[in-house]
Amino acid sequence: MIFGFFRRDMTKKKILFTVLIVFTAMFTEGQQVIKGTVFMNGKPAAGVVVKAQRGSEIMTGFDGKYEVQAYSKTKWLEFVYIDQNKKYSINGNLEDEIDFYFDDIKPFEAEQIIDVSNNIAEKSQEQLIKEQNQEYIDELSSYSSFFKQGDYNSALPHWKNIYGKFPKSHLNIYIQGVRMYQTFIEKASANEEKEKLLQELMDIYDRRIECFGDRGYVLGRKGVDWFRFYVTNQELESEILKDKIKNGYEWIYESVKIQGNKSEAPVLLLLMRMSVVLSDYGELEKTKIVSIYNECNTIINAVISENTDAGQVSAMKEIQPLIETVFDSSGAANCDILLNIYAPQYKEKSNDVEFLKTVLLRLRRANCDESDLFAMVAEKLYEIEPSASAAYDMARLLVKKNEMVKAKEYYILAMKHEADKELLATYYMQYAKILYNENAYSEARNYARKILEINPSSCDAKILIGDIYVSASRSFDGTSLEKSAILWLAVDYYNYASLDEDCAVEATQKINEYKIYFPNKEEVFMEGLQEGNIYKIEGWINETTKVRF
Numbered sequence: 001m002i003f004g005f006f007r008r009d010m011t012k013k014k015i016l017f018t019v020l021i022v023f024t025a026m027f028t029e030g031q032q033v034i035k036g037t038v039f040m041n042g043k044p045a046a047g048v049v050v051k052a053q054r055g056s057e058i059m060t061g062f063d064g065k066y067e068v069q070a071y072s073k074t075k076w077l078e079f080v081y082i083d084q085n086k087k088y089s090i091n092g093n094l095e096d097e098i099d100f101y102f103d104d105i106k107p108f109e110a111e112q113i114i115d116v117s118n119n120i121a122e123k124s125q126e127q128l129i130k131e132q133n134q135e136y137i138d139e140l141s142s143y144s145s146f147f148k149q150g151d152y153n154s155a156l157p158h159w160k161n162i163y164g165k166f167p168k169s170h171l172n173i174y175i176q177g178v179r180m181y182q183t184f185i186e187k188a189s190a191n192e193e194k195e196k197l198l199q200e201l202m203d204i205y206d207r208r209i210e211c212f213g214d215r216g217y218v219l220g221r222k223g224v225d226w227f228r229f230y231v232t233n234q235e236l237e238s239e240i241l242k243d244k245i246k247n248g249y250e251w252i253y254e255s256v257k258i259q260g261n262k263s264e265a266p267v268l269l270l271l272m273r274m275s276v277v278l279s280d281y282g283e284l285e286k287t288k289i290v291s292i293y294n295e296c297n298t299i300i301n302a303v304i305s306e307n308t309d310a311g312q313v314s315a316m317k318e319i320q321p322l323i324e325t326v327f328d329s330s331g332a333a334n335c336d337i338l339l340n341i342y343a344p345q346y347k348e349k350s351n352d353v354e355f356l357k358t359v360l361l362r363l364r365r366a367n368c369d370e371s372d373l374f375a376m377v378a379e380k381l382y383e384i385e386p387s388a389s390a391a392y393d394m395a396r397l398l399v400k401k402n403e404m405v406k407a408k409e410y411y412i413l414a415m416k417h418e419a420d421k422e423l424l425a426t427y428y429m430q431y432a433k434i435l436y437n438e439n440a441y442s443e444a445r446n447y448a449r450k451i452l453e454i455n456p457s458s459c460d461a462k463i464l465i466g467d468i469y470v471s472a473s474r475s476f477d478g479t480s481l482e483k484s485a486i487l488w489l490a491v492d493y494y495n496y497a498s499l500d501e502d503c504a505v506e507a508t509q510k511i512n513e514y515k516i517y518f519p520n521k522e523e524v525f526m527e528g529l530q531e532g533n534i535y536k537i538e539g540w541i542n543e544t545t546k547v548r549f
Contacts, residue, residue, distance in 0.1 A: 035067040036098040038079060043203065045102060046247075047195070049080040059240075062247060125170040136166055152180040163204075167211050174208035178221070185229060198229050216258025220267035223252035227270060242281045249274045256295065261302045265315035268296045272323045276330045289332035290341050294358060296323055301354065328365065335368035343373055356381040360393055369393075370400055388418035392427060399434070408434060425454045432464060441472045442540045459496075459503035463510070466493035469541070470514060477539065481527055484519040485535055488545040491515060521549050 038048045044064025051057040053076050056069040068077070070090075077088045079100055088100055128136045139158045146155035159180065163173055181201040188194045205222035209215050226248040230241065252271045256263045275292045278284040300316045300323070307313055327333055342359045349355040356377050363374045378393035395410035411431045418424045432447035445468050451461040469490035473483050491511050498507035524547060529535065533547040 032070050032072075032096075033067060034070050034077065034096065034098055035065070036100065037064045038066060038100050038102060039064060040081070040102040045081070046199070047081065048102065050100075051078040051080070053078070059243065061243075121166065122168055123166070124168060125166075128166065128169055136162065136169065147176055147180070152183055156180065163207075167207060171208075171212055174204055174212070177204045178225070182225065194229060198226070201225060216255050217262070217264075219251045220255035220259065220264055223248045223255060224266055224270060226251065227274065242278075242283065245274055245277055245281075246283060249278060253292075256299070261299050261306070263299055265312070265319045268299060269319045269322055269326075272296055272326045276326055276332075279330065279332070286330070286332040286337050287341055289327070289330050290337065293323070293327045293332075297358060298354065333362065333366050335363070335366045335371070338362055338366055338368060339371060339373055346373065346377065350380055351384065353381065353385050356384070357389075360389075369396065375400075386413075388414045388416075388423070391417070392423075396430075399430075404434060404438075421454050425451045425458070428454075429460060429464070436464065436468055436471070439471070439475075441468050444468055457500065459498075459500035459507070462493045462497040463503055463507060466490040466497070466507075466510060469493070470510075472541070476541070478537075481519055481523055482537065484517065484523075485537055485545065485547075486541065487514050487517050488535070488548060489537060489541070489543055492545055518549060524549065 034052065038045045038050065038060050040048070044060075044062065046060055046062045046064065048060045048064075048066075049057060050060065050066040050068055052068040052070040053074045054071055055074055058066050058068055060066050070077075074090060076090060077098065077100070079086050079088065079102060081102060084102075086100075086102065088098065090098075123131075123133075125136075125140075139161045143155050143158035143162060146152070146158070159173070159177060162169060163177060167173070178201065181197055181204065185194050185197045185201065188197055202222060202225075205218055205225075209218050226244075230244040230248065249271075252267050252274070255267055256271055259267075271292060275284055275289050279286060279289055297320075300320050303309075303316045304313055342363070345355070346359070359377050360374065360381065363369055363371065363377075368374060374393075375397050378390070378397050382390040382394050391410045391414035395407045395414060398404070398407035398410060408431070411427060411434070415424060415427045415431065418427060428447045428451045432444045432451070435441075435444035435447065445465055448461045448464045448468070451458050455461075467490075469486050473486035473490070476483050476486060491514055494507045494511045494514075497503040498511065524531070529547045531547055531549060534544055535547050536544045
């Protein structure tokens with residue numbers, strides 16, 4: 001127990017009183033905030049836990065900074081990194097700011113590995129070779145030879161010398177350095193070793209930005225490598241993993257902001273996925289997920305429409321459905337959230353065609369197409385850019401308003417201009433149902449048949465034809481047997497539909513419902529028919545079926 005020195009027979013009130021005394025004593029003795037920066041290898045160190053004796057503790061971020069609460073009797077600060085820990089003695093002599101050098105290497109000492117004499121560190125490979133800098137030439141030759149052989153362990157010391165002394169000699173230092181460190185991390189067995197190598201890999205990316213710029217592109221690559229290790233590391237505690245994800249998220253988010261339409265496909269997908277993960281942690285609002293989805297989708301559509309780089313277009317087409325899946329499962333794609341986000345934006349972007357299309361797509365997927373916003377956007381889009389999809393949205397809107405004459409006009413326009421066969425089948429189905437409800441059975445069947453021409457296995461179209469025949473049997477101009485025989489034909493279509501598991505339950509129910517209305521044996525014999533005979537139904541139906549009881 002925390003307060004094991006209390007007698008077991010103490011009352012709860014006495015215990016509570018004592019606890020209050022202890023905490024009051026702690027917070028009334030001299031309080032002071034100590035802050036500073038932790039350095040490792042001469043650079044700000046991330047992931048170091050700083051603890052003040054009898055005080056608070058914190059883990060450093062990438063700037064290495066910490067801030068802890070201490071007291072007049074605090075004797076030491078402890079700095080813990082993975083399995084290493086070091087103490088800094090203060091013995092109550094509190095200082096406001098304490099910088100700590102974990103490996104005793106100060107920044108200016110670390111920088112001395114770069115030979116700045118005669119500005120060698122600023123020179124390119126071309127200049128160094130032209131000046132016959134023998135150290136550079138020898139190290140480059142050794143490093144390149146080992147690298148080409150795939151012997152990265154032998155290449156590393158020569159690479160490090162070039163990386164340290166000639167950081168601006170060539171971009172390949174960073175490209176090939178990243179490749180080596182990625183391999184080292186993949187082969188490392190212990191998390192501690194992977195952690196150390198990953199930090200060094202991150203330093204390579206940072207230094208590349210310092211020496212060669214291209215910040216947006218490099219941050220994207222840096223973020224992908226960061227997540228490649230941390231998101232798949234199942235041994236990390238939840239809170240630590242959350243902090244790691246937040247760090248990487250900031251890099252890829254900044255990368256996309258800088259790169260825009262030049263963003264790489266994996267970076268966009270990672271941004272979408274990690275925004276959802278952070279939302280699950282409670283670190284990101286659902287509205288932010290929608291904003292990121294819109295940003296990613298805008299970039300993807302722009303790249304595809306520009307069509308200037310076949311490889312990039314292919315990559316964007318590959319990730320687009322994945323981003324849609326991530327967004328749909330995020331919990332941010334519900335009607336209320338979308339309306340709260342898009343309604344204010346519509347006032348400012350009502351003439352932005354791509355925005356209008358995105359809004360309609362998202363509202364439709366969220367089953368929000370009965371909203372006032374959907375109606376306004378659909379009408380506006382058709383006004384600006386008449387198209388098959390815009391006509392379809394107008395048709396659905398008018399159906400909801402029960403303006404069926406106008407709705408059918410827009411359905412006809414949509415069907416006339418739609419090139420996508422799958423969408424066309426959708427339009428046919430909805431139009432056929434309108435005709436069916438208006439008792440225009442023959443015309444409704446024609447559109448159902450058009451669906452089967454596009455998709456012969458469409459069980460919905462088969463059920464619709466069965467329904468049309470059931471309804472038509474009541475008003476069909478023929479004998480009593482002919483009217484009943486139409487139900488044979490309707491059940492034929494239900495039987496076809498029942499072969500598809502998507503329609504099996506509905507089709508079976510309809511079969512059982514209408515079989516009881518088949519003609520009886522006496523009625524059939526009176527017409528000179530026997531079970532199994534082929535029977536032709538005349539008129540607009542003009543189909544054959546089999547006699548049955």
